[in-house]
Amino acid sequence: MFSVSARTQYAIRAMAHLAGGEGHGATSAEIASAEGIPAKYLEGIMSRLKLSGLVESERGKHGGYRMIGEPEDISMLSIVEAMDGSVKPVNCVDAVGTCSQGNGCLPRQFWIGLKKAIDNYLEEHTLKDVTEG
Amino acid sequence: MFSVSARTQYAIRAMAHLAGGEGHGATSAEIASAEGIPAKYLEGIMSRLKLSGLVESERGKHGGYRMIGEPEDISMLSIVEAMDGSVKPVNCVDAVGTCSQGNGCLPRQFWIGLKKAIDNYLEEHTLKDVTEG
DNA sequence: GTATATTCCTACTATCCAGATAGGGATATG
């Protein structure tokens, strides 16, 4: 239950690899090889990381990816959301009025609370926590 | 991300229905009809709830299901686990030694922390919270 | 003891999606 996608786990490893490399940079192929991630699959992951503003890229020879900012400033939540979107236990957490009970719907309050508990934990922890402790 | 299965949501509605009924009891067909849950699908759900010790059952005429205990004593975690097993963000949370880093593996510590955050929230909340507030 | 209402069991189908692959286009270097 509540298992994390392989994509997210790959993304964390990729970011950790960037954090460890000099200048916080590396090519997609390098990361794939070093971390044992399917190269073509990783390309899509790096693309998402870029869309979310976690890395920047340069094409052509001597191109590659570089982390934006420092590991201690990159929350795990930002990585998770970059891969699979925001935490949403049930659809109605951000769609008020879908059920008859309106805003006072107790199950909805319960799920929103769960979302917050998860979001808080992920927001409190950064890339640094999973690389250096 | 981290979406809850329809099965779990059905199970909560079913338990809430039992909690509301007199003697905390009802038949599967009653619940299905009242809550708008596919009848045959619900049968499997009730079976799981029974296996987990959350309800008891009686067959034959005048049979049905009855909640064991009171709503305030039934944690949401117990319902979630009855449906989809224990919270396990990644496989290695309960399988130490799968990765090279052994027990000090930082990502593992991170995921275990997430599991605990989720478990705590779900354990703290009971069926009563989603029915009466 | 037959009809009926229920839980219980096994198997099947359909649909979706994560994971992965394939092929090539765009762009920068040299």
Next chain:
DNA sequence: CATATCCCTATCTGGATAGTAGGAATATAC
């Protein structure tokens, strides 16, 4: 021009989830 890289789109596949089908076991009622 040759090469290395990021980038885009399409496709395949396995497994899981949601739901269906049919009936066996069991308890009650008349």
